[in-house]
Amino acid sequence: MNLELAIADAAPKPRSLPRYIGFTVLALLTGFAVLVPLLWGADVARQDYNAILSLPTQDHPLGTDHLGRDMLARLAAAVQLSLGLALVSVASAAVPGVLLGMLAAWKGGLTDKCLGLLAEMFLALPGLLLVLLIVAIFPGSFVALYGAVALVLWIEYFRMSRALSRTVLASPAVTASRLLGFGPWYIVRRHLWPELAPMVMTIAAFGAASAVMAIAALGFVSVGVRPPTAELGLMITELLPYFAEAPSIIALPILVIFLIILALMLIAGGRKP
Structure with a gap:
């Protein structure tokens, strides 16, 4: 009986199961992005006109694109870029x-x-339009790209943390800590951050998904990073004219975007309140 209870307690709860799946998928994608350049080592920009739009072979396990570039190496580099920019953008926001x-x-x-007015000023301008404006002013700049995404994402953190902090700071527990002489750092560490952390982690997962989609959308409309950089949205744009000849090749970056967004949504949606 004790053994059965221990197994039941160790088993993932139904609500946490999506998070485990999301973390697993995200870990696999991260491992793919890190290990492929180390183990495969193919040049993402090397062109082979004798193997244009080829099907998977021993030399090219995932085939090649319209310029004969190895899709395995380019997908790994694109996942590195998308996850890296998403992580930096979320942290900066x-x-x-x-x-x-x-x-x-x-x-x-x-x-x-004043801070509320500043947030409302950013909300008055559509997020994607603001990103397009900044990226158009600084074309091809990674700093401008992740900075623009961060400018859009920080508002959600600000609004949610301000609303929740008001409730926590008005609670009897915080009042008692102040009467006992505890300083601001103790109140933040003991009362504010434990309440804010789950909300911040959930918004971070949604924000990372939004950043990946924004980067892919900018690449798809040829406003984000420039060729020959391997980026998922840009790869879709480059391969779109060859959909009839090689539908499986263009499906690869679409599938990777789907898996990244799915993993992040499962992580965010499966978090316990």
Whole structure:
């Protein structure tokens, strides 16, 4: 009986199962992006006009594109780029967004109004339009690309952390800590961050998915990174005219985008409140 109870306790709960699946898929994609360049070592920009749009072979396990470039190497490089830019964008948005949200809730008054007005100014301009504007001013710049995505994402962290921080700071527990003489750092560490952390992690997963989609969309409309950089949206655009000749080749970057978004959505949606 004890053994059965231990197995039941160790088994993943129904709500956490999607998170395990999401983390597994994301880990496999990350391993693919890291290990393929180390083990395969093919040049992502090397062209072979004798193997244009070829089916999977021993030399090219996933086939080649319209310029004879190895799809296995290019997909690994594209996953590296998408996940790397998404991670940097989310980190660049989460840190200032959460800190400003806590500051607005803590200070209140004029500080809260000014920071709220700043967030509303960014909300007045559609996110994708803002990203397109910045990327068009600095074409081909990775810094501009992830900076533009971060400018769009930080607002959600700010609004959610400000609203939740107001509730926590007005709670009896925080009032008692202040009466006992505990400083701001203790209140943030003991009361604020434990309440904010689950929300921040959930928004980060959704934000990473949004960043991947935004980067792919910019590449698809030829506004993001420039050729010959391997990027999922740009690869779809380049292979689209050859859909009739090699539908399986263009399906590869679409499948990778689907798996990345699916993994991040499962991670975000399966998190316990």
